[in-house]
Amino acid sequence: MAVMTWSAALMGCFSDAVWSVVLAGALGLLGGVLLVVGHRQRPSGLRPRTLFATLALACVLGAAVAVHCAVIAGNREKGPLAPAMAADDGIVIHILITGSPAPAPAPGHSSDGRWTVDASLIDLTSNGRVVRGTADIVVTGGAAWQNVRAGQSVRTTGTLKQVREGQPEAALLSASSAPVVTDSGFDARQTAADVRKRFVSAADWLPPDAAGLLPGMVTGDTSALPESLETAMQTTGMTHLTAVSGANCSLILGGFILLARCFRLPRPAAGIFAACGLFAFVMMVGPDPSVLRAAVMGAVGLAALTGGLRGRSLTFLCLATTILLLLDPAMAANVGFLLSILATLGIVLLAARIASWIPDWVPRWLAAGIAVPLSAQLLCGPVIVALQPQFTTFALIANVVAGPLVAPVTIFGTIAVALATALPWLAVVPIAVAGTCAGMVAGVARLFSGLPGAALAWAEGPVGIAAMVLSSVVTLLAVWMALHPADVKRRVMGLHGVVATRLDALLATREQGTTKHGRLESCKETSGRNHLWLLPKTPGPRASRRTPSVGGMRHRPPSS
Incomplete structure (x- = not known):
């Protein structure tokens, strides 16, 4: 099912609305045919009915993903932003900020003073015409955009452009003016951003490498990460440690389950407690694709354990992948x-x-x-x-050495995040422990990245x-x-x-059964030899040979 939904999502992301509808219809028809064939098929050991039912369900899920892709493509092609993109004129737009600002990478791998942020359309004015609707966009602008917060409503001017294929957003807004805040609403994502910034400030007394790496490993905030350390992490194949990943979610979920067992909570209550803790952690670090994968996979496994069921990790992974692709097909084109x-x-x-x-x-x-x-x-x-x-070259050994340090960084760092918000003076101890381990991770990266041949050229x-x-x-x-x-x-x-x-x-076979030069055969296992070279026998009678004993031949004395 996961393979089918992923394939349908990939095809839908890079197709227009018409082809996505055609794909959905074809998959739906194929699923119906498989269901009918499976219903008429007699149960057997080779082709059970469950096989056809599973294939039919996979086709139906793929059709659902294709329909979702068709809706996204239709909104991009004929939505409220389409006329403004076609005109390619300046517009006045009113948007709701839905994400946190981040530097916009330029071709030279530097932000060049520009920032990017996710937003949602409220209304826009183009050629004297006001258009209202709903659409997700990406905003790129100058340094003033780094101060916007999630939940704010802002008004700005700019030009709408097409996004790259595979992106879920309907358009790209190139802002030509600073944002003007019209409403500062409350948003849980902004609260999470404030928590992350507070943790960065609480850890700034650590050494530079630890102070930059610790917030990234715990909350996903890499704003203070030194550029040289980031390069060293890339050289040693440890970039997954510079941000929150699925391993962090697994550790947090396991910690909440262990805490629930310490309080002897019943199974349903323990499951709800762990799920709430996992949800709070995901909200704090942000909905990164790898975090969402781990969170949904953990939630599926948690639901199975709460219901008294035991499953396999591969099953949980397939279910999590299918659920996420149904909700957001654009994840199929996300490298992370x-x-x-x-x-x-x-x-x-x-x-x-x-x-x-x-x-x-x-x-x-x-x-x-x-x-x-x-x-x-x-x-x-x-x-x-x-x-x-x-x-x-040293990616494996570097990850093996740094692997045991990830757990204490995650556990003590998460405790420090909670304490830095409520009791900042009490967060010093867990920050010191987590920061020491994070500094050791940075030391491992710098050590192996400085060795000769740490990064070798590879074919493109x-x-x-x-x-x-x-x-x-x-x-x-x-x-x-x-x-x-x-x-x-x-x-x-x-x-x-x-x-x-x-x-x-x-x-x-070639010699028709005649052998003149010997043949190679396998001996019996009891012979003590691996192979035996058998020489051909002489065709004529062979004369008997007797070897005299030491000292010459001796005649037997005549019997008396």
Whole structure:
């Protein structure tokens, strides 16, 4: 189901409304046909009815995603913003700020003094005509836009432009004037932004690396992150630690469940308590795609545990992916969401198996610490080189060393966020603990990024992606061979025996059963030899040979 919904979402994001409707109709028709065929099919071991029902449900969900994409495309093509975009004239627009300002990256990888923020349309005036409607837009403007807050209603002027394909917004507003606030309303997202800023201020007494990295690892605020440290994290493949990810959500959810068990809450109450805590954490850090994936996946698992059901992590991942794509099909084209799904999929499918390959004398926590980043990087590698064509040589060892430090940073940092709002003087201790661990993470990044060959050039485009896929497969095979030498020897010898037997049969067939130069055969396992080279016998009778004993021949004395 997840694969079907993702495919439909990708096709819908890069298609117009008409083709999205056609896709929805085709998937709906296919789902109906599968349902009818499954109903008429007799149950059997090869093609059970549940298979057809599952395929039909996947087609129906894909059709629903395609319909959602058609609505988004129709709003972009014929919505309230379409005439203004077609005219390409200056407009006066009234919008509601729905996000937090962020620097707008320029081609030179610097913000160039411009900022971007998400907003929602209230009304606009174009050529003396006032248009009211609902549409999501992205605003880019000068330095004055960094001071707007979520929940504010502002009025400005600018020009509407088309967004890139795959973006969920209806238009891009290039603001030509500073925003004029018309209403400062209350918004929970602005409250969360204030909490994040307060935490950044509370941690500014730490060393520069710790003060910049700690807010990013706990709340997702990377405004104080030094540029040199950000480069070091990219070189060592640790950029996922500079922001909140699914691992943080898992730790927070586990902490709330443990706290509920300490108070001996019943299962339903514990589930509600943990869900509320997870929701508050997501609101604080913001709805990042990887955070939403982890939150929905955790909520699905929490609902299953509350109901007394046990499921598999792969099932929870597929359900979370399907739900998020139904709500927002544009996530299918989001690279962060794709990396989050691939990393989780690699951990679910490979981590436990790789950990079981490691010898028993290695501690289990160390085996898990090696298996988890390795399994995640094996699946994320092709996507990463497509974005940044370079090979991070020390990514695995750097993540293994820094992995144990993530949990104390997340736990003590989250406690410090709550205390920094209510009791700032009491937040010093958890900030010190979390900041020390964050500083150690930064030290690991700087250490390995400074080693020779930390970042090697990699091929770009499809060639680089294919090479990384092959490299991931070879790496997995090499790890298995290194940890299973006995199995490798047994399989090689077995393959050798099979090849020798097949060659012998082939030679025997070609020579029509006659053998003049010997043949290669497999001996019995009890012979103590691997193979035996059998020489042909002499066709004539062979004369008997007797070897005299030491000292010459001795005649037996005649019997008396």
